[in-house]
Amino acid sequence: MFNANTATVGDAGARLTTFSDNVVFSKPFAADDVRWLLQSLATTQLGLAARGFWMRGAVTVGSLHHDEHIVFGPALNRAYELESKFAIYPRILLDTETLEPPANTDFIAVEAEDAFIDPFTPRFWDRIQAEHPVQQEVMDQFNELTGATIPNAEEKLSGGFVLSSVANRLSLELTTTAVPAVWTKLSWLFSRVVGSLGGQVTADMLPKSPKLSAARD
Known part of the structure; x- marks a missing residue:
């Protein structure tokens, strides 16, 4: 397991934990941070794809306990549900029940009832x-x-x-x-x-x- 706190992640209250082939990133919710956070995920997804790694996941907003020893809570359960049951393909789903997708971006796609990060465009x-x-x-x-x-x-x-x-x-x-x-x-x-x-x-x-x-x- 790898853990990173504010000093290494670079944002107050943010935490990053990896185990097996899973990564959990969390930070205190701030509406002004949503766009840059999703853009950062889009950049990461495209960078990994360029190296042959296909990323699947989900983004949600909710209650979570995340420290250097453990991570648990309804938000983690919801993200896992979206990733494992609904994402299906190499994409990062947005939980539209708790998060309004930013408008006028070049990295978010909305198709049918799904909103997901889509960095796979030249622009x-x-x-x-x-x-x-x-x-x-x-x-x-x-x-x-x-x-x-x-x-x-x-x-x-x-x-x-x-x-x-x-x-x-x-x-x-x-x-x-x-x-x-x-x-x-x-x-x-x-x-x-x-x-x-x-x-x-x-x-x-x-x-x-x-x-x-x-x-x-």
């Missing part, structure tokens, strides 16, 4: 990179905390290039997975990413692993 990446270039000291701190050795590249990458890379990673997994549930989840994201690039290729057009075909038969 989102291009805007974030222009407004918030990564500073070397931030990258140094990240590398020190995680043990990674990610350089801070001077040149900027276009949103189209980054999303093409995400689509390529998805297509590789879609053509090699033997698990039907995994294929279904990744095919949803593949369609969104390719569609945002103006493409018309769908996951059904990609070759499938023989083991997947056998499993579906």
